[in-house]
Amino acid sequence: MDIHVDADEAWERLRASRWNPPGRAGSGSRRKTYAAALEQTEQMFRAAAVVGPATRPLQVFYGLSQAGRAIAAAAVTLKSEGWRLVTHGIKTTGFDRPFPDIQIRTDPPGTQGSFVRVSEVLDSPVWERDPVRLEDVWDLLPSNLRYPLTTRDRLTPMYVDEVSVGTHEHTLLSVDVCNIPDRVMDAGTREALSDFLTSYPAAAQYESYVSTHALSLGLEAPPEYRRYDHGGGELTINWRMPHGAGTRLDGLATGAERLAHLRAMTRGYAGDRYFLPVLPSMKRELHPLMAWWAVLYALSMLARYQPAAWGTLISVDNSQHAVPIERLLERAINHLPVLIADTITEVST
Structure with missing residues (x-):
């Protein structure tokens, strides 16, 4: 099925929330962080829309990462200084492996990394020991249903x-x-x-x-x-x-x-x-926003630290994964503003 989203309407919701931030972002440092982080998020996404796949993962991922700070600032379950996020809280290894087999790990529960803290707010799992394959997280995104990375049996939404x-x-x-x-x-x-x-x-x-x-x-x-x-x-x-x-x-x-x-x-x-399926290394299903986060982090690390390999992956003349990656990045720009706005509502009420 096709997923119909209105990214412009989502940006209007997010911008309209900044004069009177929701949840715990109503005053002080949390209010300032909420507004500044959403401004950076929007500018990153606007920039991503006018560049190609060579650099788009960087703008989209860091835009999402800044949105995570706004989410944490608004979250009613994060008290005291627990809303402040430091480090990414997620890692990728195995860049020498085939693209679908790149490995993703997270920091331990209870740490201050962005991925871990936002996951805890959303009742979404983290996994520190057993790596998760990129393909397995890729398949958790509803927008990827028609874009498999391999012919293996899939677990999709x-x-x-x-x-x-x-x-x-x-x-x-x-x-x-x-x-x-x-x-x-x-x-x-x-x-x-x-x-x-x-x-x-x-x-x-x-x-x-x-x-x-x-x-x-x-x-x-x-x-x-x-x-x-x-x-x-x-x-x-x-x-x-x-x-x-x-x-x-x-x-x-x-x-x-x-x-x-x-x-x-x-x-x-x-x-x-x-x-949503629960992957073997997880205790419950991954929140869709965190599935996007994990996939985009892996792609941004490839683009940033393995530019030659990334250039080959996104070449439609040389890579079977080029078109699925293009579609994923296009949908990220359109879908994520809606998910971010919905998530802020979810954590602030």
């Missing part, structure tokens, strides 16, 4: 259609789950679906799904997938509503209650909701 929740009362949360890969649908079994969903803990505890036996609900019959022309497909999946979540004594839940439960199970991205 699964879009959920909030409209499919409906407004009627029911004992189950039932939604259309999209972007299920061909390998799962080709297997066609309940076991294949369950094995696949183990990487999506929030989705794995499903109650039932629409099956192939006259569209009956149950676990015994194979799933009734709906395939897309361009690959992948979707399935209607059902979850039981949690006890004590506002449901009535008869077990029925309103549409609003079921929608709230869906939002608790998923992560937001530019107005949409996704089930």
Whole structure:
């Protein structure tokens, strides 16, 4: 699916917030940092829009890094001097490896590095010992669904259609789950679906799904997938509503209650909701903003410290990764202002 964003509207939101900053950025040093950091963020992104891939990762990453300072300044959970960010808090190694296999690590939890501190505010994991491959984080971005780096099996975000929740009362949360890969649908079994969903803990505890036996609900019959022309497909999946979540004594839940439960199970991205996979080295799903942060940090380090290798990677005549990188950087300029504005709202309320 195409992701529609309005970067100009997001910049208006961010600029409008500066006269009366949200959360804890309302006064003192936090207010000054909030305003100055967002000004630098916007200027970095504006500059990135007029240059090519040779230097674009540098402007976009450092713009995002400065936005992290505004996020920390506004965060209501960061008290005293905990909002001040020092160092990057993230590292890349393995530049001698193929591009998808570049390794990314973070500083330990509780440190002052920007990546670590913003991750903690967003309840997003850090990983200090086991490196994560660039390709694995790349695949966590909804905008990269159609831009794989290799032919390996992928774990990508699964879009959920909030409209499919409906407004009627029911004992189950039932939604259309999209972007299920061909390998799962080709297997066609309940076991294949369950094995696949183990990487999506929030989705794995499903109650039932629409099956192939006259569209009956149950676990015994194979799933009734709906395939897309361009690959992948979707399935209607059902979850039981949690006890004590506002449901009535008869077990029925309103549409609003079921929608709230869906939002608790998923992560937001530019107005949409996704089930995100949990990578093996992580304890929970990576917040989309932090997935962007990790990928752009790796690309900026390549561009800055390995300029010849970077020049080869972005050459459409010499690299299979050139066009995916171009698309990623274009989407970074458009998507990140929306994610930054949404994240500031998230941490300041």
